[in-house]
Amino acid sequence: MNETASKNIMEEINRVVIKIGSALLVDEKSGKIRSDWLSSVAEDVAKLKKEGKDVILVSSGSIALGRKILGLNMAKKLVENQAAAAIGQIELASTFREKLAKHDIAVAQVLLTYSNTENRDQYLNARGTINRLLKLGVVPVINENDTVATDEVRFGDNDRLAARVSSMCSADLLFLLSDIDGLFSKDPRANKDAKFIPVVEKITPEIEDMAGEPISTGFGSGGMITKIAAAQIAMTGGCHMVISNGTLMNPITEYLSTKKGTWFNASTTPMVAKKKWIAGALSPVGNLIIDDGAEKALRNGKSLLPAGVVKVEGEFVRGDTVKILNQSGQEIARGLMAYTSEDAEKILGSKSSEIENILGYGGREELIHRSDMVMS
Numbered sequence: 001m002n003e004t005a006s007k008n009i010m011e012e013i014n015r016v017v018i019k020i021g022s023a024l025l026v027d028e029k030s031g032k033i034r035s036d037w038l039s040s041v042a043e044d045v046a047k048l049k050k051e052g053k054d055v056i057l058v059s060s061g062s063i064a065l066g067r068k069i070l071g072l073n074m075a076k077k078l079v080e081n082q083a084a085a086a087i088g089q090i091e092l093a094s095t096f097r098e099k100l101a102k103h104d105i106a107v108a109q110v111l112l113t114y115s116n117t118e119n120r121d122q123y124l125n126a127r128g129t130i131n132r133l134l135k136l137g138v139v140p141v142i143n144e145n146d147t148v149a150t151d152e153v154r155f156g157d158n159d160r161l162a163a164r165v166s167s168m169c170s171a172d173l174l175f176l177l178s179d180i181d182g183l184f185s186k187d188p189r190a191n192k193d194a195k196f197i198p199v200v201e202k203i204t205p206e207i208e209d210m211a212g213e214p215i216s217t218g219f220g221s222g223g224m225i226t227k228i229a230a231a232q233i234a235m236t237g238g239c240h241m242v243i244s245n246g247t248l249m250n251p252i253t254e255y256l257s258t259k260k261g262t263w264f265n266a267s268t269t270p271m272v273a274k275k276k277w278i279a280g281a282l283s284p285v286g287n288l289i290i291d292d293g294a295e296k297a298l299r300n301g302k303s304l305l306p307a308g309v310v311k312v313e314g315e316f317v318r319g320d321t322v323k324i325l326n327q328s329g330q331e332i333a334r335g336l337m338a339y340t341s342e343d344a345e346k347i348l349g350s351k352s353s354e355i356e357n358i359l360g361y362g363g364r365e366e367l368i369h370r371s372d373m374v375m376s
């Protein structure tokens with residue numbers, strides 16, 4: 001993909017994730033947030049939102065900020081870092097709220113662990129919360145939940161966390177802000193002959209070799225190797241990714257103006273990637289038998305409502321994949337359930353407005369939303 005193509009594709013971007021690392025956010029000498037720089041990022045976020053785009057921020061920095069407040073030097077002691085994160089998260093969240101409030105933008109804090117993205121029910125809850133916040137015009141600020149994550153289950157770097165969030169929320173573009181302009185054939189700080197790589201169409205062994213070894217310096221960790229790992233996750237989920245220089249003021253506006261960065265081109269869209277995953281990667285564990293009216297609605301692109309279901313077969317939990325069969329037994333679709341089999345049994349044939357009275361809680365209106373369904 002050439003530069004002109006990348007400019008054109010920005011017009012099709014609806015949802016953006018911006019990852020901010022500790023080394024960019026926190027001044028290494030003072031241990032404090034780089035206030036002016038973060039104000040410029042807030043300006044970038046406001047500009048994107050004025051263009052009608054959803055924005056999600058994935059930020060590091062809680063441990064670095066907390067250790068400064070506690071008067072602790074940076075170290076790898078898990079229990080100290082967890083305590084520092086508990087303090088630093090408050091500082092981090094309040095600063096983001098202050099910066100974005102100047103643009104009349106509300107902010108929400110969402111803390112995730114690796115297990116939240118692996119457990120299907122927790123994954124759906126997190127995705128539902130973030131999507132609802134975006135619909136309300138809020139900017140979610142996401143970080144790894146360092147206070148409870150352990151060495152064995154933590155993401156280890158927020159590059160991969162940002163990529164997971166991008167896939168979870170069907171983002172179109174992930175910005176990884178770095179301290180260099182993008183991907184080079186070698187480390188440009190040690191090799192004068194290093195060549196800049198403007199576009200990556202596929203993660204190959206050659207691309208992985210360019211990433212070098214993981215690093216951990218100052219407040220930052222990971223290096224280019226974690227960004228390449230993030231690119232693999234994002235691209236598989238149908239999300240484009242950019243590595244660009246985040247040390248500049250207004251780094252997002254700067255990239256969109258100059259296109260100076262490495263663009264990782266996803267070969268598909270988030271929705272197509274999700275549909276392929278539902279269709280081929282997950283084994284159905286139950287069936288929903290639907291009436292003729294519901295079948296017609298599904299073929300017209302509608303979601304599956306309880307009123308159109310006549311029978312529930314099998315045992316399943318929220319987030320499991322089920323087959324959707326017509327009354328002749330023909331599979332017409334499959335999708336991810338918003339309810340357990342027990343609750344689905346209780347509300348089948350009912351109107352969506354009756355769900356809360358029947359179950360005692362207000363769940364989703366649909367048994368399966370159209371974005372979680374693929375037609376046969």
